[in-house]
Amino acid sequence: MLSQLVSALGVVVVAVFACAAYFYFSNKFLDMALPVRDGDITAASRNLNRRAVIRPWLFLFPALFLLVVYLVYPVIATVILSFYDRSGVQFVGFSNYQWAFTDREFRQSIFNNILWLAVVPAACTFFGLVIAVMTDRIWWGNIAKSIVFMPMAISFVGASVIWKFIYEYRGGNATQIGLLNAIVQLFGGTPQVWISVPFWNSFFLMIILIWIQTGFAMVILSAALRGIPEETIEAAVIDGANGWQIFWRIMVPQVWGTIAVVWTTITILVLKVFDIVLTMTNGQWDTMVLANLMFNWMFRGGGDSGRSAVIALIIMLAVTPIMVWNVRRANRELGGK
Known part of the structure; x- marks a missing residue:
């Protein structure tokens, strides 16, 4: 344990010094490459302008380099692999894509992902909004928020283990230790x-992610609700609006942008859901989702890089439009549009 802590601390120290050294020497080299001499005003002015243009890219270069190495290159390599056989050697054209849309397990995974997308973001956002409104009206609201947010600190695997005990089943005449079966x-x-249980088992898995992510939705939406002017609420009360009308006609419209951001953020997470399904069912009983199917084809049964690459691309294509929409919306809000 101590050696691991020392190693981790050593990596942090080396990384910090490496970053500092990079920025120091790169700026030093830039100043040497584009010198500013007192005798030549025209050249000095030109070099100062060039420095101003180049210097930001020196700061951006490490991030851009890592982006290319860990994102752009893998995407290009995945596209290429999708046209090759399981070993990545023989070119097979579009046969992997043809397999994907004719395979029963793949179609089941698509259906399960759509089911997750329809239920989890909506449930997390709704419960998060309701809890945010309710906890802002009680004196122990911060305590309640802390309790609701607590599952966010648990890993998906840890949360799945907790819920596995809730769904636990003991056969025969054994005493049921699973909370749900004990209640039943x-x-x-x-x-x-x-x-x-066919079909419904996917919902039992969704509950785990809803339990984890509701705290995230609650915190973001609670902050948005506090930004609603009190005068608006007071005016609605004076006009005779009840609590339900204030909630749906005053509060929700004013935080709709935040609701959309929370919804899309959780949607992206749902498209990549993997840990919960792997821990709870390993994809059995028709609970397979795309990420688990990709993992199975890549790392089990000898591996098939071609088919797993196709599934990875489909997940990426599903996530990309939502991410683009989120970024554009954030840019519009920052730009005041």
Whole structure:
């Protein structure tokens, strides 16, 4: 444990000094390459302008370099791999794409992803908004917010393990230790393996992500709600509006932009959901999603780089429009448009 901490600290120290050294020597080299001499005013002015143009790119270069290495190059390599066989050697054209849209498991994964997209972002945003409104009206609201936000500190795998105990099933006459089955048994019902129930098992997995992400939605929306002018609420009360009308006709319209951002952010997360399905069912009982299917084709059964590349590209194509919309909206808000 101590050696790991020392190694981590060493990496941080080396990285900080490396960054400082890069910025110092790159600026020094720029000043040497474009000198400013007192004798030649025209050349000095030209070099100062060139320095002003080049210097920001010196600061951006490390980030741009890492972006190319870890994002642009992998995307290009993935596109190329999608046209090759499982070993990445023999060119097979569009056969991997043809397989994708004729394979039953792939179609099931697409259906499950659509189901997740329809339920999770909507549920997280709705519950987050409702909790944000309710907790702002009670004296112990900050405590309630802390409790709701707490699952955000838990990893997806850790949260899945917690919920696995909630859905736990013991066969025969064994005492049910799973909370859900214990409640069902208390009311005279029949305990069962909930995560193997067709169709509904996907919803049992979605609950885990909703439980985690509702805290995120609540915090963002709570901040947005506090930005609503009190005069607007007071005017609505004077005009005779009840709580329900104030919520839907005053509050929601004024934080609609924030609601959209929260919704799309959680949507991007849902498109990449992997850990929960892997931990809970490993994709069994028709719970497979695209990220898990990609993992299976790439790293199990000998691996198939061609088919896994196709699935990766489909996930990327699904995520990209939402990310572009989010960035454009953020730019419009920053620009005051």
